[in-house]
Amino acid sequence: MKSLPIRHHYPLVVYILLVMLGVPAAAIAQITTIEGTVTNAKTKEKLPFVSVSVPQAALGTNTDEEGHYTLRIPAQYTSVVFTYLGYRTITKTLVAGVPQEINVQLTPSSALLNEVVIKGSKPPRYRNKENPAVALIRQVIEHKEQNRPESYDYVEYEKYEKMAFSFSNLSEKFKNKKIFRNYQFLFKKQDSTAAGGVNILPVYLEEKLNKEYYRKNPEKLKSVALGTKQVQFDKHFIDNEGLSTYFNRMYQDIDIYDNNIALLGNQLLSPIANNSPTFYQFFITDTLKQHTPQLIELSFLPRTKGDMLFKGKLYVTLDGNFAVQQADLSVDKRINLNFIKSLDASLEFAENPDKRYHLSKTDLAIDFGLSQNKGSGFYGERVVTYRNYLINKPQPASIYDGPALVANDSAANRPATFWQQNRPDSLSQIEKAIYTNVDTLQTIKSFRRTLELFTFVLSGYKGFGPFEIGPANTFYSFNPVEGFRLRLGGRTTPELSKRIYFETYSAYGFKDQKWKYYLSSTYSLNNKSIYTFPQNFIRASFQRDTKIPGQELEFVQEDNFLLSFKRGVNDKWLYNDIYRLDYVHEFNNHFSYTLGFKKWQQSPAGGLYFQNIQNDRINPIPNLNTTELMLSLRWAPKETFYQGKLYRSPIISPNPIFTARFSAGVKGFFNGEYNYQNVSLNATKRFYLSQLGHSDVTLEGGYIFGQVPFPLLDIHRANQTYSYQLNSYNLMNFLEFSSDHYASLFIDHNFNGFFFNKLPLIKHLKLREVASLKLLYGGIREENNPNAHPELYQFLRDAQGQPTTFALGSQPYAEASVGVANIFKLFRLDIVKRLTYLDNPNVAEWGLRGRFKFDF
Known part of the structure; x- marks a missing residue:
């Protein structure tokens, strides 16, 4: 049976639920946050695209079109440099660890003033032709293939991921509400300029350590999970695996060398895509001569405001490789993304022995909110560190064979010492507290009652341990044949059994005065949930119910109340008696097959009739009986799912899905007529x-x-x-x-x-x-x-x-x-x-x- 639409938007359910409580910002200790405005010392005009940098750390940003900037700097660095072509460079000293406002006035360089001819206030029209910044980005594009990890025959490395979420910018009024009087231990205070605002409520933390192996020919990327750890919510209310899958879908790996970068289910054109000069404007904003090799700071922004594009900076090497040594990406609030208050991504690359560069660290931080202005929201950050690179050292073929992701048997049960030894950086005090705080939160009765209420409202199912009743939106419906229809049903959960599942409902139509019902029993053959990939189960079912011929609905039941409203004449219905026996077997390569047996009796109802003509007379036919044997083949390469306790929903991706179905009616077999x-x-x-x-x-x-x-x-x-x-x-x-x-x-x-x-x-x-x-x-x-x-x-x-x-x-x-x-x-x-x-x-x-x- 197909499930309610909200089940296939389960991550939305989680988001709405969390927003009712608050949203995340994992505080980062020992960070100095500065902001301010850069102006012309003489004219007081605000200066756009001024480079604000910490050369020792290869960190920096540019002022926006209003001359404003914001920069977060590790506390060990106490000076910042302001550079702008035609102006004198200024260095400012910082107070480490203290948020501060630094407004700067730049003085035009006298050596250049004599050469400047002012023709008007209108800036020259941006052009690609004879633009050194565009010439440079074309060199980066030309050298893309040689700078990608895929240019090597073999690559292996360790990949550590840390993903943290918090409710953010919670007001004191919200924090002090009566309902939260028992939750004060959860709230944390931080600097007002930090991401997420003053009050934050950390609610989720996930860590992963993988060993990854890449082989160019035949191409294969194999990941072995060495360790996994995440906050565990009560499985009665929140599907932890589904939550993890959704968060990882939102925060995908960023490959700057791809033409398009997947982000939040969208694809944004990379600033070094083959056709990026058509959609981006590029500016050379600084030269970092003290860096070895020398770097060019290349700033970029969309040609058209509002286009689904990035803005930011690239740091390009001048050693002949034209490789990206660092990339800072962000998006304008005006682009067509929903619920995004801010988005910032930083990519760092380290040099290989052959003088090429590999990705060493990424940091993607997104601040979500119903409003793009101030107000409570949800802050998430994913930091990925790549280390222990080995280049062109092939492993045995068995290492690359098998599924793309393999979990070590003890990966989910690593002790604290394992994580202490394998984390690139230690957790902050706030991050350390998330695991214990969430466990404590779930023991509070009022919190559990709130979760229970939202689970029922948003999913439609009310749980009673090993059994849950629903979906609620099918309890009542109506149609021309049955009139007023009541239905009550439910299904078992893994608490009853992880191998045997039952689903049933019963319905009654007050117009036709007939009972309808459904019963299915499913047995898992691989000791896994029948909703977990790869599936391997056998299912037997019987259904006696009504159906509209030719109506195929997506993710909803036909007796959903909202679908009772139909246009035009809607009186052609069937009464069905359907016996089914199905065997489903999925493989790790995402090929699957289904073998089935179906005995089906169709009886016309309402305006539908079955009749033929014999001896020039109309002959009514009360029902149609068929018996079918079925085979279905499906191949969905690289398919992933939003995986939940009692559902799974495929995640749309660029990969194709192929399906072939064959059914054969057998006359005389269980009364089959054709x-x-x-x-x-x-x-x-x-x-x-x-x-x-x-x-x-x-x-x-x-x-x-x-x-x-x-x-x-x-x-x-x-x-x-x-x-x-x-x-x-x-x-x-x-x-x-x-x-x-x-x-x-x-x-x-x-x-x-x-x-x-x-x-x-x-x-x-x-x-x-x-x-x-x-x-x-x-x-x-x-x-x-x-x-x-x-x-x-x-x-x-x-x-x-x-x-x-x-x-x-x-x-x-x-x-x-x-x-x-x-x-x-x-x-x-x-x-x-x-x-x-x-x-x-x-x-x-x-x-x-x-x-x-x-x-x-």
Whole structure:
């Protein structure tokens, strides 16, 4: 059974829950934070792109367009240098460890003033041609391949990750609320200029130590988990594994040498992408001659404000390698990202013996909040350290074989001494306290009651130890056949058994006065949860319930209350008795197969009828019985999941997914009435198009061998709800088209605000443009055409005798839509246009459809 949509947005549930409590900033000890404004000493004009640096540490930033800067410096450094072309360099002394404001006035260099000809206040137009900064970045781009770790045949290293989250900028009023009187031990104070504000509430910490092996040919990256440690929330309320997966998805590794950098589910163009000079402006802002080798400080910013691009600085070596020795990345608040108050990433590279550079450390810090201004939020930081590099020293082939990630047997149970010896840096006092504080927090009854309430409201399930009841939004619904419908169901949890799972529900329709029910039993064959990759289980089930032919919903039950509201005539239903036996086996290479047996009895209800013509007389048929044997093959290379206790949801990535299904009806086997074979193939992939967003493309085709009645044909996925369904035809009526052979193409494109971001006023709303196209080619062979064979089930007709079920002709069914997504950061609204078969009865040419969609 498919689960509620909120289960597939579980990380959103966690986020909302945490926001109700506060949000994280792991305080960093011994840091000096300075900020201020740089101006022209004579004209008082604010100076943009002034270099503010600590040369000894290769740290720095640039002033923004208003001359303002902020810089966080390790306390051992007590001086900062301000450099600007045409002005005298100034060095300022700092007070270590104390936040301070340093405003600087730069004096123009007299040696250069005689050479300056002032023609007006308007700055010269930025150009790529004859621009030394652009010439330099083109050299960096040209040398990208030789500077990547993948340029070596073999690489291995240790990778340590630390991820910390806190509620941030909590007000004193919030902190002192009565509900938190028992929680005061959790709150920490820090400097007002530190990330997260004065009051923070650390709530999550995760550490990992991996050994990674890279082989170029054949290409393989193998990770061996040596140690893992994370804060453990009560498993009744929060799926710790799912939480970890989601946080790691948000804070992915940053590869500056990739053309596009994955961030928060989006792809931002790298400043050293092949076409970066088209979208970025570059400026040479400093030369670090005291550094060996010498470095050029190259500042960059988007050409168009609001584009999904970075701003920041690159430090490029002048030793002939044109390698990036350090990169500082941030984003403008105006770009089309949701809930981001600030984002800063720092990448450091260390020199190899062959004078090339490898990534040695990354630090990605994101401050989230419902508002981009002041207010409570959620601060997270992920620091990754790479060390003990070995270059071109191959290991035995067995090291590279097998799954991409392998966990050492004792990785999750390492003692404190292991982490003390293997951490590159010790934990701060605040970080050390997170593990014990969260454990203490979960013993407080009021906190547990709050978690229980939010779990039920957001997931729809109420837990009772080994069993949970839900989902809540199916308790009540209505439709033309059953009328008012009540349903109650639930499922077992791993507390009952980690190998055996049961799921059931019972429903009653007050109009048809019939009971419906479902029962399934699943047994895990690999001693793992049936929701955990790789799956290996056998499931037996029986369902007696109603269904709309051709309705295929995404992640929701058909009796969801909100789907009770439908457009047009919606009276064609089925009563189904379905017996199933399925065996599912997944492999570590993400290939899986499913073997199945299905006995299905369909009985028409409402306006749906089964009838044929015999001896020129209409012959009603009470039910249709089939028995099928099924085989499904699926390959999803490098697929990852949001993994939870009782669910898992695939994470969309650029990797394709291929599915092949074969089913065979067997006449005479368990009362099966027809022999036939049904073959279908499906391929889906997301294509990232850099600044133009991304497209989700699905190709599908099917063919039925044998003579079958129309209910056994491919009844194409229609949608008569007001919800926009990505994988259905949103203006096709239920049971409008059937085929015994077909091919389809779905394209759904999200421009990520590429056009809206350039429109005055509109750009502040952070709306995103979406467009889709759906094409369906198909038809029915002569042997399956009811008009040519009256002994077959006849197509449906309305009360006036007009046909309402059709075969596709020479032209395809086509519909297209344009819409706006990210409305209030949660909704998508599409205007859908049906392009063909407009003469069919009860057809809507236009439609307005909505969809809940959460994105960063």
